[in-house]
Amino acid sequence: MFKIKLSIAVLVALTAFSSIGFGQTTRTSRNRSVSDIEISGGLKEALTKGVRFAVNSLGRQDGFLKNARVKIPLPKNLQKVERGLRIAGQGRSVDEFVTSMNRAAEKAVPVAIDVFVDSIKQMTFDDARQILFSGRDDAATQFFKRTSEETLRGKFRPIVEDFTESVGVTQKYKTMIGKYGFAAQLLGQDATDIDGYVTQKALDGLFLLVADEEKKIRKDPIGRTTSLLRKVFGILR
Numbered sequence: 001m002f003k004i005k006l007s008i009a010v011l012v013a014l015t016a017f018s019s020i021g022f023g024q025t026t027r028t029s030r031n032r033s034v035s036d037i038e039i040s041g042g043l044k045e046a047l048t049k050g051v052r053f054a055v056n057s058l059g060r061q062d063g064f065l066k067n068a069r070v071k072i073p074l075p076k077n078l079q080k081v082e083r084g085l086r087i088a089g090q091g092r093s094v095d096e097f098v099t100s101m102n103r104a105a106e107k108a109v110p111v112a113i114d115v116f117v118d119s120i121k122q123m124t125f126d127d128a129r130q131i132l133f134s135g136r137d138d139a140a141t142q143f144f145k146r147t148s149e150e151t152l153r154g155k156f157r158p159i160v161e162d163f164t165e166s167v168g169v170t171q172k173y174k175t176m177i178g179k180y181g182f183a184a185q186l187l188g189q190d191a192t193d194i195d196g197y198v199t200q201k202a203l204d205g206l207f208l209l210v211a212d213e214e215k216k217i218r219k220d221p222i223g224r225t226t227s228l229l230r231k232v233f234g235i236l237r
Contacts (some may be wrong), residue, residue, distance in 0.1 A: 034231060040128040042231065044120050047140050050213035051116040054206055059109035065102040070205030072101045075190035075197055093169055100170040101194070104163040105202035108156040112206060115155060119148040137218055141211040149203060157199045164195060 034042075057063055064070050074082055074097070082094055123131075123143070131139045164170040174194065190197040 036125040036129070038231065039132055040123065040125055043128045043132055043140065044123065046214065046217045047116070047120050047144070049217070050140070050210045051113065051144075053213045054209035055109055055112055057209055058202075058205055059106060059112075061106065062102075063109070064105045064202070064205060065099060067205075070201075070208060072098070072105055072198060072201040072205075074098060075188065075194070077188045077191045096167075096169040097173060100164060100167040101198045101201075103167070104160040104170075104195075104198050105205065107163050108159040108199070108202050109206055111155045111159065112152055115148050115151050116144060118151075119144055122147055137215040138211040140214050141207055144210060145207060149207075152203060152206075153199055156202055157195060160198045160202070161195045164198070170194065 057067075058070065064072055073079065074094070086094060127143065131143055136142070164174070
């Protein structure tokens with residue numbers, strides 16, 4: 001009787017071990033069925049899709065202003081005095097100031113396309129595999145941040161500066177801050193360098209929407225709109 005029980009236990013254990021091995025083999029063979037060239041091509045296609053979606057969404061009238069997730073508010077330290085300004089009848093000026101910051105970001109975003117394309121060209125086969133199999137929903141977006149954020153910052157800021165200089169309420173604010181000199185620094189970096197603040201917020205909003213699109217392609221088969229995307233991202237099941 002003991003031998004029978006032992007045999008059954010051994011059989012169960014062997015069956016379980018075999019099943020695990022079979023699952024691993026299936027996943028491995030599925031991964032190998034997609035070449036490095038296909039993985040790289042599929043990932044680049046997905047990235048291009050995500051970038052175009054983000055740029056088209058944000059780089060237009062009200063792209064930032066009417067999207068609550070990316071709308072650029074007053075710098076935090078200025079928010080502390082916003083209520084007082086509105087009570088004092090300066091609400092319109094506050095609204096115009098907020099609008100000008102968001103309009104500046106909307107003007108800057110379209111230049112991101114060429115920078116992102118250059119970043120995608122830098123991607124190696126190893127980069128592509130690490131991004132695809134990282135287990136992170138925003139791995140490709142993080143690759144973009146590493147390889148393109150500083151270049152984007154350098155391209156965004158002059159556009160932001162030109163726009164804010166041309167808008168009366170923002171230009172007046174800059175002049176006022178300049179007159180306060182050292183005392184203005186008490187407001188903090190975001191409030192004293194309004195162009196730097198807007199530039200960073202524009203970058204944050206752009207990467208947020210790229211990440212949204214990347215997650216959609218990874219998680220939702222409907223987001224895989226081509227046969228290559230379906231093949232490459234299908235191996236993540």
